[in-house]
Amino acid sequence: MENVNFLYDLLGRNIISVVLVISLPLMFVLVYALVAILAELKVSAWIQERLGPMRTGPWGIMQPIAEVVKLIQKEDITPDKSSKLLYNLAPFIIFTGAYAAFAVIPFSEYFVPAGINLGLFYIFAVGSISAIGIVMGGWASNNKYSLMGAMRSVAQLISYEVPAAMAVLSIVVLASTMNMQEINKLQTGWFWNWFIFGGPGTLAKIWVIPFTLGLGLIYFISSLAETNRVPFDIPEGESELVAGFHTEYGGMKFAMFFFAEYANMFVVAAVLTTIFLGGWNSPFNTFMQGPFWGVFWFVSKAFSVVLVQIWIRWTLPRFRVDQLMYIGWKVLLPLSFICFMAISLFVMLK
Amino acid sequence: MSDKKRLDLEYSQLESDRMRINVGPQHPSTHGVLRLEVEVEGEIVTEVVPHLGYLHRCFEKHCEKMTYPQVLPYIDRLDYISAMNNEWPYVMALEKLMDIKVPDKVEYIRVIMAELNRIANHQIAVATFGLDAGAFTPFLFFFRDREYIIWILEKMSGARLLYNYFRVGGLAADVYPGFKEDCLNIVKQVRKTNAEVMDLLIYNKIFIQRSANVGILMPDVAINFACSGPVLRGSGVKYDLRKDEPYSIYDRFDFDIPVGTGEVGVVGDCWNRNIVRVYEMEQSCRIIEQAVAQMPDEGDVKALVPKRIRPPKGEVYMRAENPKGDLGFYIVSNGTDKPERIKARGSSFVNLSVIPEISKGYMFADLILILGSIDIVLGEVDR
Numbered sequence: 001m002e003n004v005n006f007l008y009d010l011l012g013r014n015i016i017s018v019v020l021v022i023s024l025p026l027m028f029v030l031v032y033a034l035v036a037i038l039a040e041l042k043v044s045a046w047i048q049e050r051l052g053p054m055r056t057g058p059w060g061i062m063q064p065i066a067e068v069v070k071l072i073q074k075e076d077i078t079p080d081k082s083s084k085l086l087y088n089l090a091p092f093i094i095f096t097g098a099y100a101a102f103a104v105i106p107f108s109e110y111f112v113p114a115g116i117n118l119g120l121f122y123i124f125a126v127g128s129i130s131a132i133g134i135v136m137g138g139w140a141s142n143n144k145y146s147l148m149g150a151m152r153s154v155a156q157l158i159s160y161e162v163p164a165a166m167a168v169l170s171i172v173v174l175a176s177t178m179n180m181q182e183i184n185k186l187q188t189g190w191f192w193n194w195f196i197f198g199g200p201g202t203l204a205k206i207w208v209i210p211f212t213l214g215l216g217l218i219y220f221i222s223s224l225a226e227t228n229r230v231p232f233d234i235p236e237g238e239s240e241l242v243a244g245f246h247t248e249y250g251g252m253k254f255a256m257f258f259f260a261e262y263a264n265m266f267v268v269a270a271v272l273t274t275i276f277l278g279g280w281n282s283p284f285n286t287f288m289q290g291p292f293w294g295v296f297w298f299v300s301k302a303f304s305v306v307l308v309q310i311w312i313r314w315t316l317p318r319f320r321v322d323q324l325m326y327i328g329w330k331v332l333l334p335l336s337f338i339c340f341m342a343i344s345l346f347v348m349l350k
Numbered sequence: 351m352s353d354k355k356r357l358d359l360e361y362s363q364l365e366s367d368r369m370r371i372n373v374g375p376q377h378p379s380t381h382g383v384l385r386l387e388v389e390v391e392g393e394i395v396t397e398v399v400p401h402l403g404y405l406h407r408c409f410e411k412h413c414e415k416m417t418y419p420q421v422l423p424y425i426d427r428l429d430y431i432s433a434m435n436n437e438w439p440y441v442m443a444l445e446k447l448m449d450i451k452v453p454d455k456v457e458y459i460r461v462i463m464a465e466l467n468r469i470a471n472h473q474i475a476v477a478t479f480g481l482d483a484g485a486f487t488p489f490l491f492f493f494r495d496r497e498y499i500i501w502i503l504e505k506m507s508g509a510r511l512l513y514n515y516f517r518v519g520g521l522a523a524d525v526y527p528g529f530k531e532d533c534l535n536i537v538k539q540v541r542k543t544n545a546e547v548m549d550l551l552i553y554n555k556i557f558i559q560r561s562a563n564v565g566i567l568m569p570d571v572a573i574n575f576a577c578s579g580p581v582l583r584g585s586g587v588k589y590d591l592r593k594d595e596p597y598s599i600y601d602r603f604d605f606d607i608p609v610g611t612g613e614v615g616v617v618g619d620c621w622n623r624n625i626v627r628v629y630e631m632e633q634s635c636r637i638i639e640q641a642v643a644q645m646p647d648e649g650d651v652k653a654l655v656p657k658r659i660r661p662p663k664g665e666v667y668m669r670a671e672n673p674k675g676d677l678g679f680y681i682v683s684n685g686t687d688k689p690e691r692i693k694a695r696g697s698s699f700v701n702l703s704v705i706p707e708i709s710k711g712y713m714f715a716d717l718i719l720i721l722g723s724i725d726i727v728l729g730e731v732d733r
Contacts, residue, residue, distance in 0.1 A: 048490040144371050148393075148714075230484060231556055234715075242378060315550070317557045318484025320715050321393055 009110075021113050025102035032303075033262040037064040040310050047314045071258075074251035082248070083140040090137030091249065091256035097129030098263035105270045106181045108280050108294035119180035120168050123271060124161065127226065130260065131157045137257075138245035149244025152234050152321055156225055159328035160232075164222035166336035167215040170343045171195050171275045174208070184279035191283035196276040201350075208346050211339040216276045218336045220305070223268035225328065227261065230313040234321050269305035270298075277301050368396065371714075375404045379482055379718045382728030386705075386721070393713045398706045402699075405732040413692040418444060418518065418659040421692065426512040428677075428696060429730040431474055434467035434503065435672045437516035442597060443668035443679050447661040450519045455649035457599045459521055461641045462533060463506065465634040469540055470499045471673035472627040472634075475580075475725040479624050480551045482722035483560050488551040495536075495543050502532050519654035530642045537635040544631060552628060553614075561624065562615025565708045565720035569618065572704070579675025580630065581701045581724055584610040584623030591671040603640050605633045620716075620723035627725070630673075660687045674698055674725055698730040 011017040041063060045052025053060030078084055104119035106112040116122060131154045138150020174195060175183050186200055187193045196216040198205035225232035241247070246257045273279055278301075280294030288297070319327070371388045374380040383404035389397040409428065413421045425440050426433035438460060445452060477492035500510050505526050507515035515522045551557055567577070572585040582589055590607040592600040608629030610622030661683040669678030675697025682691040701724050709717045 044486075048487050049494060050490065144369060148371075233484070314487050316485065317480065317551070317554060317560060319556060320560055320713060322713065323559055 024111075025105070025107075025113055026099065028107075029099060029102065029259070029263050029266070032266055033259050034064040034068070035303075036262045036265065036306055036310075037067065037258075039307060040313075043307065043310045044314045047311070068255060071251055071255040076251050076253070079142060079248050082142045086136045086140035087248075088253070090133045090140060091253040091260070092133075093136065094130045094133030095256050095260040095263070097126055097133060098260040098267060100126040100129070101267040102263075104180055105267070106184055106274060106279060107298055108291050109184075110291040111295070112181055115179065115181050117177075117179045120172060120178045120183075120271070120275070123267070124165055124168070127264075127267070128157070128161065130264065133260075134245050137249065141245070141248035143248050145241045145243075145247045146245050149241045149247070152241075153228065153245055155321075156228070156232065156234065156324060156328075159325060160222040160225035160332075163218055163328065163332035163336040164226060166333065166340055167219035167222070168271070168275060170211070170215050170336070170340045171199075173340070173344050173347055174199050174212075175275075176347075180274050180279070183275055184281060187278040188281050188289075190285050191278065194276060194278040194281075194283075204350065205346075208343055211342045212276070214335065215339045215343075216272070218332050218339070219272055219276065220308075222328075222332060223272060224309060224312065225324070227264045227268055227309070229265070229309050231316040231319050232324055233313075233318055234324055265306050265309055266302060269302040269309070272305050273298060273301040277305075367391075373717075380721065381478065381726055382731075384702075384721075384726070384728055384731070386717070388714070388717065390714050393715075395709055395712055395714055395717050398709050398717065400702060400705055402702075402732055405728045407733070409733040410692055410694065413689055415688070417687045418661070418689065421689065422516070423512065423514045425679075425694075426514055427729055428694060428733060429471075429672065429674060429698065429727045430511060431727050432467045432471040432673045433511065433513050434463045434515065435471075435670065436677060437513070438464055438598075439668045439670040439677050440679050440681075441516045441518050442670065443666045443681050444518045444659065444661060446668055447664060447666045447681065447683060448518070448656070448659070450654055450656075452519055452654060453649050453651070454599070455646050456520050456651050456654075458641050458645040459506075459525060459651065460516065461599060461603075462638055462645070463503065463515065465637045465641070466499050466502060466533070466536070468634045468673045469536075469631050470496045470503075472580075472631050473499075473540075475627050475673075476547070476551075476624060479561075479620075479719070479722040479725070480547075480557070482718050483557055485551050485554070485557065488547045491543055491547060491550075495539055498536050498539060502529070502536065505529075505532075517652070517655045518659050519656060521651040524651050530645070533638055533642050537638055540631060540635055544628060548628070552625060558614050558621060560715075561620040561719055561723070563619050564615075564712055564716045565620045565723060566616055567618040567623075567704060567708050571707060572618070575704045575707070576700050577675065577704060578697050578700065579672065580623055580626040581675065581704070583607065584626045584723075585618035586610050586612075586622075591669060591676060595669075597668075597670055600637075602644070603637045605636050608633065620719050623723040658687060660685070669695070672697055674727065674730070675701055677730075694733060696730040696733060698726040698728075699733075702726050702731055 008017055038061060042052045053063035056062040056066045078087055101123050103114045104112065104116060104122050134153045135150050138146040172178055175186055177183060187195060193200045196212055198209040198212050246254060249257060280298040282289040282293060282297055368389055368391050371390060372385065373388050374385040375383040380386065385401040385404065387399040387401060388395055409424055412424065422437060425436050428436050473492040473496045477489040480488045503513060504510050507513040507522060567585050569585045569587050572582050572587060586609050588607050588609050593607055608626050610617045610626055612622060615621045663683055663685040665682045667678060667680045669676050676695065677697055678695035680693040681689055684690040705721060705724065709720045
């Protein structure tokens with residue numbers, strides 16, 4: 001089935017519409033990153049009984065812009081003995097990896113930049129690009145902290161991609177498609193049609209509900225690790241590694257890392273929303289259902305997930321690197337595999 | 351060609367790389383300007399060498415050129431987190447030398463000040479320990495409370511951090527109206543926050559996983575290294591100068607000495623060293639409550655302060671239980687108004703010396719936690 005894209009319908013398939021389709025997510029990422037940074041500042045402040053930034057604009061809402069302006073103004077430093085090309089390339093590669101994932105994220109019924117049939121597969125493929133960028137940045141900085149941070153980060157990314165992929169794969173088995181738009185369409189209706197509640201179907205699906213709930217949790221935990229968020233922020237663990245792989249970066253290049261981190265947070269939240277929380281579907285059947293409301297539901301669901309990530313960051317301490325590996329390989333992977341088997345069995349018997 | 355041959359030979363003998371990392375002096379987690387030279391094999395620490403002296407300011411030599419009251423502000427700057435406690439052994443030593451018996455009211459105010467400052471110190475210690483483990487929020491909870499304590503100390507002495515409040519034979523100023531209520535309020539607040547942090551941090555599963563069974567300091571090792579304070583008590587040794595060698599009026603109060611019990615992990619690990627501080631805050635609260643109830647209202651805190659401090663010839667050693675351990679001052683007087691020699695025995699310096707002993711074989715991230723659990727202040731290490 002052909003994916004509907006309102007821009008192509010409106011303008012036809014020409015260069016302008018293609019550029020628009022490509023740049024719309026970029027606009028969204030930039031605005032979203034500013035909002036997310038503000039949310040991080042303000043949520044942390046509320047958790048810690050502070051006010052947070054209050055001077056820039058009303059209630060400090062201009063603070064992220066001020067920070068970006070500050071970072072742009074900074075001198076662009078390349079360490080003396082670094083590997084110049086790799087050092088300068090790394091932030092862009094990381095951001096590319098984060099941004100490329102937006103290509104298949106369905107924002108609405110009528111808007112997905114590229115509705116390819118292997119959407120989920122593609123997200124995992126481009127998600128791994130950031131690992132390359134991290135190694136490049138960490139190694140090229142010629143700093144021992146950066147190197148250690150990069151090594152840890154890659155080990156972490158690779159380990160946690162397995163349970164995350166397992167979780168997604170189980171839903172693919174249940175939905176029997178990898179097209180994210182199709183998965184969304186399957187979940188139309190009331191919120192119990194969402195895949196976290198077993199997906200659409202008869203009452204027999206009650207057998208898979210515990211497994212899908214567990215998978216949602218497993219995917220969320222793995223996604224925290226993949227985006228280097230607390231309690232898995234070991235690559236950037238500032239108490240031992242100063243700032244991890246981006247210790248030597250400053251100014252705009254640091255801002256790129258920063259943007260990439262927030263973009264990545266949104267990507268994993270978007271995947272979680274799409275495959276578990278119904279994507280752009282309204283939770284209440286036809287109430288507020290539609291192409292425009294779809295954007296609203298999608299963004300608010302994904303942003304809620306981002307807020308939970310922020311909330312966790314300001315509550316929990318950090319794991320140690322071996323404990324992180326233990327959780328990844330010995331807890332999450334077997335559990336996700338059990339869920340996968342159970343769901344496969346259910347689909348076979350259905 | 352010959353180079354290649356040599357390389358081929360060496361490939362068979364390659365061992366996994368050991369890396370020497372320089373932690374500090376400008377590292378966020380060394381709690382000051384401490385420099386640790388760490389050798390790691392992958393993530394495992396194989397050797398730690400602390401390098402001191404980045405904050406050395408010739409305290410002991412400097413004292414010989416100053417009169418006794420002029421030394422006092424420098425003593426504040428040893429362990430600047432608990433300046434009130436620092437001043438105490440110094441003035442007590444001089445009082446012993448000059449044979450001054452300070453009035454009761456002064457003693458009570460000193461106890462309250464010292465215990466308030468002990469709470470403030472332990473709050474920072476537990477907060478930064480949590481911060482080393484990655485928990486940011488308890489850090490700010492503690493700092494919020496510490497602010498109230500500092501307000502009391504500021505109202506009493508006029509300074510927020512370096513008080514210069516104790517005097518030989520008395521105090522710089524009397525209590526302000528409403529002092530007792532302030533003290534009781536802060537006790538309530540401290541207990542409330544401690545209960546909150548117990549849930550949020552101390553018994554958090556991740557925090558226990560991180561800090562229990564890490565950096566185990568056996569009691570005999572701790573005694574051999576002359577550790578003191580919470581570091582020693584975390585290893586299960588019940589040793590506190592306030593009980594074992596009661597100075598001032600500590601024999602009048604009813605309080606316990608918390609020790610590491612191995613409730614979580616084993617006795618002497620980071621978690622137990624840390625929990626001792628939390629329990630000690632509660633004990634300090636008890637002492638403050640009793641002291642406030644018993645404190646006499648009448649009396650002049652400056653009545654016995656001598657106009658000129660000119661102790662008789664002789665030497666004296668006086669020590670007191672600082673929040674971080676024993677702090678002792680050895681003073682040699684030659685009969686003039688300047689000391690012949692002042693030697694400070696700082697607990698941070700002594701406690702720091704166990705780091706190489708207890709951090710080998712743990713992971714690099716653990717080393718930071720071990721350092722945090724020792725709770726050093728570089729002002730006292732380097733002096």
